[in-house]
Amino acid sequence: MSTTEPGSPALLDPEEGITQPVSTVKVGIGYQIALFLGQFGLFVALMAPVYVSMQLKAQALVGDDAANVIGSVLPIGAFGALIMNPLAGALSDRTRTRWGRRRPWLLGGVVVFAIALAWIAYSPDVLNLTLAWLLAQLAANATLATLLASFADNVPQLQRGRSSSIIALAQNIAVLAGTYLSVFFVANLPVLFIAPGILAIILVAVYAVVARDDLPTYKLKKFTFLNLIASFWTNPIKNPDFAFAWWSRFLIIFATFMFTTYRLLYMQEHIGIEKAKDATAAVAFGVLLYTIALLVSAALSGWASDKLGRRKVFVGGSTALFAVGLVVLAHADTVNGFYVAEVIMGFAYGIYSAIDTALVVDVLPNADRPGKDLGVINIANALPQSLAPAVALFFLKIGSGDAADNYTLMCWAAGAIAIIGALVVIPIKRVR
Numbered sequence: 001m002s003t004t005e006p007g008s009p010a011l012l013d014p015e016e017g018i019t020q021p022v023s024t025v026k027v028g029i030g031y032q033i034a035l036f037l038g039q040f041g042l043f044v045a046l047m048a049p050v051y052v053s054m055q056l057k058a059q060a061l062v063g064d065d066a067a068n069v070i071g072s073v074l075p076i077g078a079f080g081a082l083i084m085n086p087l088a089g090a091l092s093d094r095t096r097t098r099w100g101r102r103r104p105w106l107l108g109g110v111v112v113f114a115i116a117l118a119w120i121a122y123s124p125d126v127l128n129l130t131l132a133w134l135l136a137q138l139a140a141n142a143t144l145a146t147l148l149a150s151f152a153d154n155v156p157q158l159q160r161g162r163s164s165s166i167i168a169l170a171q172n173i174a175v176l177a178g179t180y181l182s183v184f185f186v187a188n189l190p191v192l193f194i195a196p197g198i199l200a201i202i203l204v205a206v207y208a209v210v211a212r213d214d215l216p217t218y219k220l221k222k223f224t225f226l227n228l229i230a231s232f233w234t235n236p237i238k239n240p241d242f243a244f245a246w247w248s249r250f251l252i253i254f255a256t257f258m259f260t261t262y263r264l265l266y267m268q269e270h271i272g273i274e275k276a277k278d279a280t281a282a283v284a285f286g287v288l289l290y291t292i293a294l295l296v297s298a299a300l301s302g303w304a305s306d307k308l309g310r311r312k313v314f315v316g317g318s319t320a321l322f323a324v325g326l327v328v329l330a331h332a333d334t335v336n337g338f339y340v341a342e343v344i345m346g347f348a349y350g351i352y353s354a355i356d357t358a359l360v361v362d363v364l365p366n367a368d369r370p371g372k373d374l375g376v377i378n379i380a381n382a383l384p385q386s387l388a389p390a391v392a393l394f395f396l397k398i399g400s401g402d403a404a405d406n407y408t409l410m411c412w413a414a415g416a417i418a419i420i421g422a423l424v425v426i427p428i429k430r431v432r
Contacts, residue, residue: 027155032166034210038147039170040177041203042110045117045196046140047171048178052280053192054120054133055264056182059276060189061126067265067404069126071393074261077133078385081141085382088142089149089375100213102150109143110204114197121193141382143204148374150211152361158306160358165302168353169295172346176291179284186280234365234376241363241430242373246380249360251421252319252352254384258392258414259326262407270407271335282335289339290346297350302358310432311359316425318351323418330411362431 054074058066088105095101116136123129155163178196185192236243259266264276264283273279301314325345332338364373395410 025156026159027163030210031154031212032163034207035151035163036166036170037203038106038207039167040174041200041206042113042140042143042147043171043174044178044181045113045200046136046144047175048181048192048196052179052182052264052283053189056186056192056276056280057120057123057129057189061123061129067262067393067396069129070261070265071389073126073130073133074389075386076130077137078382078387080134080137081382082379082386084138084141085145085378086375089145089373089378092146092149096215101215102146102153102211102213103208105142105146106150106204106208109139109141109146110201111139113139113143114194114201115139117193117197118190121190137382141378145375145378147204147207148357148378150207150213151357152364152374153214154212155361157362160361161302161304161306161311161355163302164357164361165298165354167357168298168302168350171353172291172294172298172350176284176287179287183277183281183284186277234373239363239365241428242365242377244424244428245356245360245363246377247424248315248319248421249356249377250380250384251417251424252322252356253381254388254391255322255326255414255418255421256349257385257388258395258417259329259411261389262392262396262410266407267335267338269405271333271338273335282338286339286342290342290349293343293346294350294353297347298354301351302354305355305358311355311362312425312428312432314351314355315359316422318348318355319418319422319425321348322352323415323422324348326411326415326418330408330415359428359431363428 055066055070058069058073062069088109092102092105095104097104113136116132116139119132120129120136123132151163151167181196182192185195234242236246263286264279267273267279267282268276271282273282297318301318305311305314322345325341325348328344329338329341332341360374360377366373392410392414393404395413396404396406398406398409400406
């Protein structure tokens with residue numbers, strides 16, 4: 001059972017007017033390792049398809065029409081994520097079992113996710129691919145929402161910067177691992193999808209065993225349809241800091257996915273690497289450089305944020321720097337130019353991802369019921385993934401007709417969106 005240190009704050013539960021103490025007990029190295037493993041396992045299975053594997057699968061199904069397939073399939077899956085993230089977060093807040101309130105969602109979600117990945121691997125047509133990706137996003141985001149709620153349950157404020165860095169490192173090392181997996185198994189799509197799914201089950205299970213999952217003491221209101229609808233909403237007027245944090249997350253993720261959704265096709269059509277194997281290898285090395293830069297900046301910035309007690313300057317500044325990387329990308333015409341842009345964006349996103357989770361948890365309206373509000377925040381992760389591929393495709397087609405290869409304009413548009421994301425951090429007041 002968790003305990004609280006003397007004098008720790010007590011938060012009012014908004015449902016029943018009962019005060020619920022907030023733990024200030026520090027987490028140890030065992031929890032931090034498990035947090036890394038759980039995030040890594042989930043993201044190597046979730047992000048590898050977004051970055052590379054789904055593009056290879058689309059090319060296997062439709063050949064040269066892969067961009068249009070990606071632009072239609074990924075948004076449908078992301079819509080499922082949009083629905084499931086806040087819903088699973090809210091339902092896990094209300095779950096009461098002998099195994100805790102988070103574990104059933106963690107384990108059930110990751111098993112269904114792995115099954116959906118196997119379906120993707122063997123999808124014979126675009127319809128099956130679409131339905132399988134929708135199921136994968138529903139299940140993965142049920143797991144992700146619960147994992148982040150568990151993070152908020154376990155980690156006290158004074159450790160959130162460093163622990164948020166662990167999440168960032170795990171997620172982005174997972175992207176690197178998934179990308180290189182694509183290089184080795186570019187001709188073996190079943191392994192490319194199924195192996196990460198099995199790994200996700202194992203590592204999320206490790207986290208579920210290690211993490212505390214104490215049941216809260218406050219009583220729950222009767223579950224109603226109105227309560228269900230409320231899981232998708234946090235009042236931005238009453239909680240302006242939360243609203244600004246939501247928009248900041250939305251805009252940087254939107255800018256990111258405008259490019260990364262088409263990263264492999266960018267290498268083939270903009271840089272001019274025709275062979276899929278060679279383009280995949282170049283993307284993998286670019287992601288390696290991105291990840292190295294990210295590891296350096298994430299490790300340092302998480303520690304610095306906790307030490308200085310500041311979040312906004314890290315989040316806003318890194319988002320603006322990410323925009324610079326997108327502009328460099330817009331004018332790159334060689335593989336080396338692409339690598340330079342990857343380093344800039346990796347360094348920037350390392351700072352952002354290391355600090356933003358801590359900033360978000362710091363401004364949660366109800367810190368003792370984090371699942372619901374973190375689910376709302378995660379709409380800002382999922383919704384851009386739904387909209388960004390279609391918006392990026394719109395810019396890709398301007399001046400290029402059906403070819404959809406205006407990558408210069410698309411990258412500039414993504415950079416402008418990132419700049420706006422940097423600006424909306426400024427009005428946040430609850431954190432410095």
